[in-house]
Amino acid sequence: MPSMRDIKESIGSKKKTRQITKAMEMVSAAKLNRAQMHAKTYTAYTDKLREVVGGIAAGNNGSIKHPMLQTRPVKKTGYLVITADMGLAGAYNNSVLKYVYGLIQERHQSSDEYKVFVVGKVGVKFFKNRNIDVTHQATDLPERFKFDDVKSLAREAVGLYAYEEIDELYMVYNHFVSAINQQLTDTKLLPLSDIETHEEHSVTYEYEPDSEEVLKNLLPLYAEGLIYGALLDARAAEHAARMTAMRNSTDNATELIDKLTLSFNSARQAAITQELSEIVGGASALE
Amino acid sequence: MSTVHTEIVTPNGKIFEGEAQMINVRATTGELGILPRHMPLVAPLEIDRVRLDLDDRTQYVAVHGGFIQIHPEHVTILSESAELKEDIDVPRAEKAKAEAEGKLGKLESGTLDYETAKNELKRAEARLKTAKSGIE
Structure with missing residues (x-):
């Protein structure tokens, strides 16, 4: 599973691409x-x-x-x-x-x-x-x-x-x-x-x-x-x-971003859960 | 005085539209002066100046070939390019004329390039003639 940081970077780059394709779409429309x-x-x-x-x-x-x-x-x-x-x-x-x-x-x-x-x-x-x-x-x-x-x-x-x-x-x-x-x-x-x-x-x-x-x-x-x-x-x-073409790629980018955000969230959740269980585990070991 | 509706149409849109008392063009067969209610006629045009006598003024236009379609009620001049006197860039036309003359000197007559250069020269001359029209 990719790390949280990787996912975050990937989302960032896709957002930038989306910005460009969106602009190109509007230019072409005009x-x-x-x-x-x-x-x-x-x-x-x-x-x-x-x-x-x-x-x-x-x-x-x-x-x-x-x-x-x-x-x-x-x-x-x-x-x-x-x-x-x-x-x-x-x-x-x-x-x-x-x-x-x-x-x-x-x-x-x-x-x-x-x-x-x-x-x-x-x-x-x-x-x-x-x-x-x-x-x-x-x-x-x-x-x-x-x-x-x-x-x-x-x-x-x-x-x-x-x-x-x-x-x-x-x-x-x-x-x-x-x-x-x-x-x-x-x-x-x-x-x-x-x-x-x-x-x-x-x-x-x-x-x-x-x-x-x-x-x-x-x-x-x-x-x-x-x-x-x-x-x-x-x-x-x-x-x-x-x-x-640009509208399609904007849509695709949005879709990808949504998916990545989802996996980013679950990765974050997993990290929190793991941290919690480590703390709990550590605390119970001290008792 | 009666007038006839006149249009000059080029690929870049209508260059001129208005009522004219008389239209003077040079067709390939010679000069034509068109008054309202002229008989229907189609004639190819030379690259030359066209003079439109309007109610209040005279409009000169450089027309680069094409042809004229005359109908008793309206006249249409169709050309690949046409410029009103006011829109003509004289220095550019003079430069084009010099260039075309230079090219002509080097080319053999009868070839496609020669014809093109000759037409360019004609265009430049028509433009200059139009630009200088009406100034005494």
């Missing part, structure tokens, strides 16, 4: 709030973009030709993997990385067949440890990152597709469902396949010079916009995941 707000202001932009792209798609009945809309034989696949810069977020990073790693192992024989774009330090480290080349990485994004901060990454991913360096692009990240639920999503970003078309378009727009020219400008913007949107989404999910 950040989550902000991330959600941020994602909300952004949707105004994507909604508009989607409206215009959808409008063109609907007006042409699928007869539009643009490399970004057409599937071509796949020689090289791009993966855009979104992770966090820090750990301590439960399964947040691990689920994404494991999934991508499995995918790569399963689909590709040689490293010429894929390119990996990584967001977040955890992801970069993961691929480095496994000797997988990272084509482009973005780490240490500021808390409220702007479109400009991720533009080079988005542009490179979309640009490589346009220059036929990669023939398809997947995006793997955790989608924010709710504060307690994040979902691993794997979406095929390019070629763009599922542009929603809104039927209730009351006005038919003219395109200048023509719809193809407009699409040429619009689609890269749209694809980059989707990447930014995914990053915002993933950021919200990260904070949510961290919040939950």
Whole structure:
């Protein structure tokens, strides 16, 4: 049985850990709030973009030709993997990385067949440890990152597709469902396949010079916009995941402290009892 | 004078929202002057200055590409980034311009990097042009 002093020390250290995890939980909760707000202001932009792209798609009945809309034989696949810069977020990073790693192992024989774009330090480290080349990485994004901060990454991913360096692009990240639920999503970003078309378009727009020219400008913007949107989404999910993970560890710490306090008390009781019986024993021996 | 509701939307939110009497933009096909009740039109934009004639003043905005969606009742400019004249950091734009020019000199035309540098130069120029607009 551990001594009283050991137990007391153990309780102290667990209390300190609990303090930290509790603080981290609260920080994440505040950040989550902000991330959600941020994602909300952004949707105004994507909604508009989607409206215009959808409008063109609907007006042409699928007869539009643009490399970004057409599937071509796949020689090289791009993966855009979104992770966090820090750990301590439960399964947040691990689920994404494991999934991508499995995918790569399963689909590709040689490293010429894929390119990996990584967001977040955890992801970069993961691929480095496994000797997988990272084509482009973005780490240490500021808390409220702007479109400009991720533009080079988005542009490179979309640009490589346009220059036929990669023939398809997947995006793997955790989608924010709710504060307690994040979902691993794997979406095929390019070629763009599922542009929603809104039927209730009351006005038919003219395109200048023509719809193809407009699409040429619009689609890269749209694809980059989707990447930014995914990053915002993933950021919200990260904070949510961290919040939950930290709440769990706070709860665990409390439980441990309770248990240890109990054993500390019984140890103390045992020590008192022993002392008493020693005194009584000593007194009776004198008589 | 009649006006049209105008919005400039970027990924960082709405940069501008208000009623304009006339909107002057440079589309890839040339300059466009939009008055209220214009026919529905979508056109890609160049990286350039946009002029909005409001009721009481003229607002200049540096718009970095994107496109304009015109509806008889409202006009939306969508761009990956846009700055109001007041928000432009002139020294920074000048620095960006010098940097982009330096890069262009070293790169071969036709590559992805060259295009990027060229666009950066255009952006810096658009910003400077906007910042200097309206000052005689």
